[in-house]
Amino acid sequence: MPRLPHSLLLRARNISSLLPLVLRGARSLDSAINELRWLREHVEEICVNKPEEHFHRTLFRLCKRRSRGEPLQYILRSQPFGDLDIECKPGVLIPRPETEACTIHLAGLLVQERLRPLTEGTNQRPRQSDAQSSLKIVDLCTGTGCIPLLLHSQLTPTFKSIRCMGWDISKDAVSLARANLTRNELLKNITAPDSQSSPSITFERVDIFSDFTDQQLRDLKCDVLVSNPPYISHQSFKYETTRSVRNWEPKLALVPSIPQKGGCLPQDVFYDRLLHLHLKVCGSRILLMEVGDDEQAIRVAQLAIGRLREDLDASRVVQIELWRDSPDSLPLDNELQEYDLDGYNINVRGSGTLRAVVLVS
Amino acid sequence: MAKEHDRLTEETAETFDAKISKRIGELKNVTTALRAWEESESAMEELHALLQDPTTDDELRELATEDMNATQLQLETLSQSLSKSLIPKHPFEDMPCLMEIRPGAGGGEAAIFAGDLLRMYRAFCARRGYRVSLMKYDTADGESGDNGEAPLAEAILEIEASGAYGELRSEAGVHRVQRVPATEKSGRTHTSAASVLVLPSLPATGSSETDVSQADMNDPESDYYVNAADVKTDVYRSRGAGGQHVNTTDSAVRLTHIPTNTVVAMQDSRSQHKNREKAWQLLRSKIAQAKREAREAEVSSIRRGVIGVAKMGRENKIRTYNWGQQRVSDHRSGINVHNLDDVMEGGPELDKVIDSVKAWMGEQEMQALLAEEQEASKAPLPNKKK
Numbered sequence: 001m002p003r004l005p006h007s008l009l010l011r012a013r014n015i016s017s018l019l020p021l022v023l024r025g026a027r028s029l030d031s032a033i034n035e036l037r038w039l040r041e042h043v044e045e046i047c048v049n050k051p052e053e054h055f056h057r058t059l060f061r062l063c064k065r066r067s068r069g070e071p072l073q074y075i076l077r078s079q080p081f082g083d084l085d086i087e088c089k090p091g092v093l094i095p096r097p098e099t100e101a102c103t104i105h106l107a108g109l110l111v112q113e114r115l116r117p118l119t120e121g122t123n124q125r126p127r128q129s130d131a132q133s134s135l136k137i138v139d140l141c142t143g144t145g146c147i148p149l150l151l152h153s154q155l156t157p158t159f160k161s162i163r164c165m166g167w168d169i170s171k172d173a174v175s176l177a178r179a180n181l182t183r184n185e186l187l188k189n190i191t192a193p194d195s196q197s198s199p200s201i202t203f204e205r206v207d208i209f210s211d212f213t214d215q216q217l218r219d220l221k222c223d224v225l226v227s228n229p230p231y232i233s234h235q236s237f238k239y240e241t242t243r244s245v246r247n248w249e250p251k252l253a254l255v256p257s258i259p260q261k262g263g264c265l266p267q268d269v270f271y272d273r274l275l276h277l278h279l280k281v282c283g284s285r286i287l288l289m290e291v292g293d294d295e296q297a298i299r300v301a302q303l304a305i306g307r308l309r310e311d312l313d314a315s316r317v318v319q320i321e322l323w324r325d326s327p328d329s330l331p332l333d334n335e336l337q338e339y340d341l342d343g344y345n346i347n348v349r350g351s352g353t354l355r356a357v358v359l360v361s
Numbered sequence: 362m363a364k365e366h367d368r369l370t371e372e373t374a375e376t377f378d379a380k381i382s383k384r385i386g387e388l389k390n391v392t393t394a395l396r397a398w399e400e401s402e403s404a405m406e407e408l409h410a411l412l413q414d415p416t417t418d419d420e421l422r423e424l425a426t427e428d429m430n431a432t433q434l435q436l437e438t439l440s441q442s443l444s445k446s447l448i449p450k451h452p453f454e455d456m457p458c459l460m461e462i463r464p465g466a467g468g469g470e471a472a473i474f475a476g477d478l479l480r481m482y483r484a485f486c487a488r489r490g491y492r493v494s495l496m497k498y499d500t501a502d503g504e505s506g507d508n509g510e511a512p513l514a515e516a517i518l519e520i521e522a523s524g525a526y527g528e529l530r531s532e533a534g535v536h537r538v539q540r541v542p543a544t545e546k547s548g549r550t551h552t553s554a555a556s557v558l559v560l561p562s563l564p565a566t567g568s569s570e571t572d573v574s575q576a577d578m579n580d581p582e583s584d585y586y587v588n589a590a591d592v593k594t595d596v597y598r599s600r601g602a603g604g605q606h607v608n609t610t611d612s613a614v615r616l617t618h619i620p621t622n623t624v625v626a627m628q629d630s631r632s633q634h635k636n637r638e639k640a641w642q643l644l645r646s647k648i649a650q651a652k653r654e655a656r657e658a659e660v661s662s663i664r665r666g667v668i669g670v671a672k673m674g675r676e677n678k679i680r681t682y683n684w685g686q687q688r689v690s691d692h693r694s695g696i697n698v699h700n701l702d703d704v705m706e707g708g709p710e711l712d713k714v715i716d717s718v719k720a721w722m723g724e725q726e727m728q729a730l731l732a733e734e735q736e737a738s739k740a741p742l743p744n745k746k747k
Binding site: 026028030031033034035038071072073079080081082083093094096097098100104228230231232236240241242244245249253254290291292293325326329330352353355 | 603634
């Protein structure tokens with residue numbers, strides 16, 4: 001990590017004596033100024049009716065933590081995600097803006113499709129009639145629970161009943177996800193179910209590589225399968241992640257540590273499993289998998305094509321799409337809008353790094 | 362006009378049409394003013410007749426004279442309100458608004474004054490019961506003040522009360538300050554300035570409270586329409602892989618409307634999603650205002666000749682705040698008030714100033730209309746309207 005130039009630290013010092021501390025964590029002056037403002041607002045909130053000295057001491061303590069590279073989201077204990085406010089705790093991955101963009105885009109597509117069913121492919125599979133506008137969504141490796149919570153809040157106005165389920169192997173993640181459900185119900189971001197009906201969002205601790213119980217197999221049946229699994233290789237964890245990620249966020253959520261099997265790279269093992277679950281177990285019609293970079297996106301797309309080829313009884317037509325960082329934006333001139341992989345024509349949405357592989361049937 | 366109002370009211374009784382009811386709303390002010398005026402006028406005539414009548418006894422005559430004076434006064438105020446209601450309504454009048462405050466020439470002192478103006482308008486809105494939120498607060502590099510905050514570079518207030526645009530649109534322009542700044546060591550008086558821009562605020566999604574519906578925003582003819590293809594979005598993109606590799610807090614969003622080269626940037630919220638929404642709202646407002654101004658510039662030259670002064674561009678100095686004399690002068694209406702502190706606290710004295718400007722603006726509009734009317738009657742038009 002390059003050392004911050006003295007001139008920059010001096011400029012920060014001239015603006016506020018706390019800024020050089022924040023700058024050490026934030027690494028750029030613009031973000032440091034914003035972060036200091038957010039820290040100040042946060043401390044103002046928690047120090048209401050306390051002496052001013054207390055305020056300064058608390059703020060200084062938090063800035064000091066930031067200077068050691070601790071993520072701001074852990075210090076403030078939250079991160080906005082769409083319209084939601086997601087609690088963050090050490091031990092659970094912080095929701096990323098790329099995930100937010102993908103999730104919002106997916107919600108938009110589901111709403112659009114519901115309002116104006118796509119004509120293509122209707123002969124393969126009868127669309128749900130208006131009476132049964134229900135949807136079940138499963139999110140694997142859910143972490144803070146941000147994806148199912150946001151999908152639920154975005155889709156509630158359009159769908160009559162939505163069931164969301166999030167699984168994670170980490171106990172901390174599952175309890176945090178449950179806490180986030182309660183938190184956002186209290187904030188009225190998510191409508192709480194009335195006491196008689198069963199909860200519409202649930203979180204369970206499950207290892208998705210284990211053999212599932214019958215109940216779990218039933219639970220997995222869904223319309224939409226989503227996942228932002230660990231996808232970083234050991235090598236790039238060492239050299240490509242920032243210090244704040246490497247030192248403070250859980251490696252379990254970043255680097256797959258599953259014994260390698262089959263023909264895929266160690267960082268791709270989750271995708272292999274997800275494709276299997278999507279095609280053989282869940283009966284889902286949409287699969288959204290977040291990936292790390294362009295190369296991984298192509299590898300995963302090829303993996304998917306291989307799976308589809310094996311599955312020759314395939315009565316369904318499956319389209320593969322690649323989504324970029326901002327799937328809603330218009331592509332730049334130098335960005336490919338179409339890939340041709342092994343004779344498969346793959347559409348690309350949006351602009352930025354390839355961020356997700358999507359299977360739609 | 363009263364007839365048209367009656368006819369339309371009748372029509373809506375049968376078929377409810379949003380457009381007709383809107384027109385009724387517009388005519389209503391005029392017709393109520395007109396009716397009130399007509400009533401007093403006829404009362405006046407009756408009283409006249411009573412006075413003329415030789416059979417009236419003295420006591421009654423006295424009462425009638427008294428009554429007549431009162432009615433005379435009433436008539437004056439009524440005719441004023443009638444002429445006021447005849448001035449065409451500004452199309453954005455009923456909307457909530459955005460107020461952008463930026464320091465102008467004058468360095469650190471201008472930034473402090475911009476902060477003072479921000480506080481003034483917040484206090485004003487609080488007193489009026491308008492809901493206000495700070496949509497954007499950008500600071501500049503430089504020496505921080507006593508409170509450890511960097512100097513203000515740009516602030517945008519969102520005033521979420523319908524009609525706020527009509528109330529505050531007279532505030533747009535350059536506000537000048539003359540005082541010994543806090544930053545000045547040797548006690549000299551400085552002159553610096555801050556500019557205020559007032560934009561109509563468009564709701565993110567069509568709400569029933571305002572006239573602007575979602576359909577308006579999707580209609581290319583409408584002022585509120587912005588073609589998404591014309592807008593370039595810049596967000597923070599990490600070098601390298603992004604995603605799980607970094608946990609950035611950079612949530613800034615910048616939108617550029619390519620045809621007009623309008624740029625808005627938003628970085629106040631930790632949520633990129635919220636920043637994007639706010640940036641779009643601001644961009645829509647700016648473009649709607651620009652389109653409206655462009656249309657106004659097209660109206661006949663006679664009108665422009667009169668209204669030229671009245672149309673306060675953002676470059677015109679509109680008001681001076683003089684600390685030494687504890688005075689606030691508005692250069693348009695010519696009003697002087699001497700309770701500077703109350704003005705800066707957004708108190709009733711500020712109302713006085715704003716009201717005087719509004720009255721002045723109304724007069725200017727009226728004159729412009731008259732000038733236009735005269736010009737039109739001079740020219741022999743073949744198809745003159747009835």
